[in-house]
Amino acid sequence: MLAFLSRVDGAMNSNGDGMAQARETGTLGKLMVLLDLVTHADGPLRFTDILALAGQPRGTLHRQLSHMVEEGLLELDGDGRYAPGLRLLDFAARSWARNEFRLIAEPHLADLQQATGETVHLGVLRGQSIIYLDKVDGRQPVRMYSQIGNASPCYCTGVGKAALSLLPADRLADLLADLSFTRFTAATHVSAETLLAEIREIAVEGYAFDREEHEAGIRCVAAPVWSEDRTFIGGISITGPAYRLSMELLRQWAVPVQRAAGQIMEGMRIRLGPRR
Amino acid sequence: MLAFLSRVDGAMNSNGDGMAQARETGTLGKLMVLLDLVTHADGPLRFTDILALAGQPRGTLHRQLSHMVEEGLLELDGDGRYAPGLRLLDFAARSWARNEFRLIAEPHLADLQQATGETVHLGVLRGQSIIYLDKVDGRQPVRMYSQIGNASPCYCTGVGKAALSLLPADRLADLLADLSFTRFTAATHVSAETLLAEIREIAVEGYAFDREEHEAGIRCVAAPVWSEDRTFIGGISITGPAYRLSMELLRQWAVPVQRAAGQIMEGMRIRLGPRR
DNA sequence: AATTAAGTTCCAAATAATGGAATAACGCCG
DNA sequence: CGGCGTTATTCCATTATTTGGAACTTAATT
Numbered sequence: 059m060l061a062f063l064s065r066v067d068g069a070m071n072s073n074g075d076g077m078a079q080a081r082e083t084g085t086l087g088k089l090m091v092l093l094d095l096v097t098h099a100d101g102p103l104r105f106t107d108i109l110a111l112a113g114q115p116r117g118t119l120h121r122q123l124s125h126m127v128e129e130g131l132l133e134l135d136g137d138g139r140y141a142p143g144l145r146l147l148d149f150a151a152r153s154w155a156r157n158e159f160r161l162i163a164e165p166h167l168a169d170l171q172q173a174t175g176e177t178v179h180l181g182v183l184r185g186q187s188i189i190y191l192d193k194v195d196g197r198q199p200v201r202m203y204s205q206i207g208n209a210s211p212c213y214c215t216g217v218g219k220a221a222l223s224l225l226p227a228d229r230l231a232d233l234l235a236d237l238s239f240t241r242f243t244a245a246t247h248v249s250a251e252t253l254l255a256e257i258r259e260i261a262v263e264g265y266a267f268d269r270e271e272h273e274a275g276i277r278c279v280a281a282p283v284w285s286e287d288r289t290f291i292g293g294i295s296i297t298g299p300a301y302r303l304s305m306e307l308l309r310q311w312a313v314p315v316q317r318a319a320g321q322i323m324e325g326m327r328i329r330l331g332p333r334r
Numbered sequence: 335m336l337a338f339l340s341r342v343d344g345a346m347n348s349n350g351d352g353m354a355q356a357r358e359t360g361t362l363g364k365l366m367v368l369l370d371l372v373t374h375a376d377g378p379l380r381f382t383d384i385l386a387l388a389g390q391p392r393g394t395l396h397r398q399l400s401h402m403v404e405e406g407l408l409e410l411d412g413d414g415r416y417a418p419g420l421r422l423l424d425f426a427a428r429s430w431a432r433n434e435f436r437l438i439a440e441p442h443l444a445d446l447q448q449a450t451g452e453t454v455h456l457g458v459l460r461g462q463s464i465i466y467l468d469k470v471d472g473r474q475p476v477r478m479y480s481q482i483g484n485a486s487p488c489y490c491t492g493v494g495k496a497a498l499s500l501l502p503a504d505r506l507a508d509l510l511a512d513l514s515f516t517r518f519t520a521a522t523h524v525s526a527e528t529l530l531a532e533i534r535e536i537a538v539e540g541y542a543f544d545r546e547e548h549e550a551g552i553r554c555v556a557a558p559v560w561s562e563d564r565t566f567i568g569g570i571s572i573t574g575p576a577y578r579l580s581m582e583l584l585r586q587w588a589v590p591v592q593r594a595a596g597q598i599m600e601g602m603r604i605r606l607g608p609r610r
Numbered sequence: 611a612a613t614t615a616a617g618t619t620c621c622a623a624a625t626a627a628t629g630g631a632a633t634a635a636c637g638c639c640g
Numbered sequence: 641c642g643g644c645g646t647t648a649t650t651c652c653a654t655t656a657t658t659t660g661g662a663a664c665t666t667a668a669t670t
Contacts, residue, residue: 082401082404083401083404083405084361084401084625084626084627085360085361085362085625085626085627085657085658086361086362086365086401086402086405087401087404087405088658089362090405090407093425097424097425097428097429098428100432101432104616104617105616105617105618106615106616106617114659114660115659115660115661116617116618116660116661116662117618117619117620117659117660117661117662118658118659118660120617120618120619121658121659122658124618125358125359125360125362125363126362128358128359128363129359129362129363129366130460130461131366133565135563135565136562136563136564136565137563138616138617141429141432141433142425142428142429142432143429144429144433144458144460144465144467145460145465146422146425146426146429147426147429147430147465147467147482147483148373148463148465148483148484148485149369149373149418149422149425149426150422150423150425150426150427150483151426151482151483151484151485152373152374152418153373153417153418153419153420153422153423154423154483156376156377156417156418157417157420182420184406184420184421185406187424189420189421189423189424191420191423206423206427207423207424207426207427208424208427209424209427286412287411287412287413288412289409289411289412360656360657360658361626361627361657361658364627380647380648381647381648381649382646382647382648390628390629391628391629391630392629392630392631392648392649393628393629393630393631393649393650393651394627394628394629396648396649396650397627397628398627400649414636414647414648
């Protein structure tokens with residue numbers, strides 16, 4: 059049911075500088091396409107399935123898949139079906155555990171959750187997607203992976219639009235040019251024009267809303283966050299059901315969200331020093 | 335504080351079988367060594383650091399790192415330091431979300447948590463490490479990534495020893511021959527002999543204990559779990575502080591843990607059919 | 611047993627990776 | 641500002657790996 063994300067994330071390494079230069083990553087690039095293919099599929103794929111999707115010669119594909127299985131990036135079950143490898147979990151767990159941005163943001167996310175009682179997210183822009191780095195849910199032990207690590211479109215999430223408002227005009231234009239819109243709800247932006255208009259507004263106001271644009275019945279208010287070296291461009295948000303979060307309430311919450319965002323950025327300055 | 339894990343997990347792809355058939359994964363293998371290097375480091379690494387650790391020519395290394403950054407496997411910050419890439423999170427989130435074994439086990443883990451009130455883990459053997467696939471903690475919203483995805487040594491965890499008890503003698507011998515022991519506590523096995531003796535016992539009894547072997551003050555009881563095609567060999571465990579979990583209590587809990595393990599395996603049979 | 615489909619192995623040709631050295635950028639200090 | 645040590649990046653002939661078509665093996669079907 060989340061299969062549509064494939065589109066979105068697949069475009070993640072579009073280096074959209076106008077001319078669409080095919081990626082220059084040699085052998086690795088080809089293997090990553092395969093990894094993308096398998097991880098984005100709805101279930102395990104057999105050799106022939108991948109062969110059809112990848113459009114490569116049999117011999118080549120076979121060696122590539124074998125190497126990836128050998129390295130633990132993919133797993134091959136008893137029925138000859140390929141699935142994402144669990145070694146990826148180990149890599150990701152380490153990537154996440156030591157991420158400076160997340161570590162610094164953590165306490166401020168918790169504060170914001172306490173203050174509002176609603177779910178708080180931290181996300182960063184990667185390519186055209188928002189990758190969620192953290193989530194604090196007020197209620198019972200949440201299945202964290204359910205959100206952390208997930209990639210969502212930038213054009214229909216609060217964090218995404220907040221992030222876009224930070225981009226310089228030229229980078230924003232490039233990104234929008236490469237963007238393809240999928241309508242998730244009646245409120246989803248489906249054209250660069252309306253999106254750009256809202257982003258301009260967000261850049262002025264300093265906060266963004268998601269007016270049930272990604273999921274019906276879910277609203278949020280978000281504020282942009284960035285690191286000084288611009289490695290991280292993203293945002294934090296408070297998310298909840300529309301029946302509980304009126305637009306008026308969200309407007310009030312813009313203040314604490316912006317304050318938390320400011321504290322996180324201040325924390326980065328202190329921690330990482332004034333370099334660059 | 336968990337930095338010591340680096341050592342241990344590093345051994346996951348140690349091909350240290352005396353003479354070491356060098357891995358036959360071509361270019362990919364070389365890149366994975368680098369990814370391992372960066373993800374296992376204590377912090378971001380500069381080019382020169384990696385150069386020293388990898389022992390490769392400058393030109394080669396530079397191109398390799400560039401490709402990996404381009405693909406999102408690594409990230410390069412403003413100070414020229416390499417860190418694990420966030421794209422790994424997206425891969426891992428997908429790998430985890432659709433893992434059949436975990437999906438089937440989930441409700442039984444929750445049951446077991448309810449019955450005992452203590453923390454429940456699900457892990458599988460990958461190489462010489464146990465990778466934790468799931469965790470159910472009774473108390474407050476836990477930072478899930480803190481455990482899920484983490485790789486721990488097989489020789490000093492309940493799940494690990496339970497998993498080892500499932501291996502046929504020859505595979506077990508191979509694995510033990512390659513194993514290098516790190517003493518974490520006074521109770522840690524540090525020789526293949528004593529470990530093998532305990533594993534034999536576990537194979538008879540059908541359950542394993544961790545008697546504060548990995549972390550002082552932490553005990554657990556575990557039972558082996560495997561899929562019919564042997565793709566997954568692992569276990570589930572109940573873990574908690576020694577002051578609350580006497581060895582006597584753990585012995586009593588062996589029964590419900592084994593029952594839950596049985597239910598999970600039954601679930602796999604039904605779900606995946608009697609193939610292979 | 612015959613037939614089709616699915617997966618695996620082989621090897622000359624094409625391509626990408628290699629690695630030593632030259633070049634460029636940075637950071638520090640006088 | 642200019643020089644010096646450090647660090648990072650680019651270049652290109654050589655070398656090793658990947659490529660891809662076809663032959664081969666294995667498994668499933670009738």
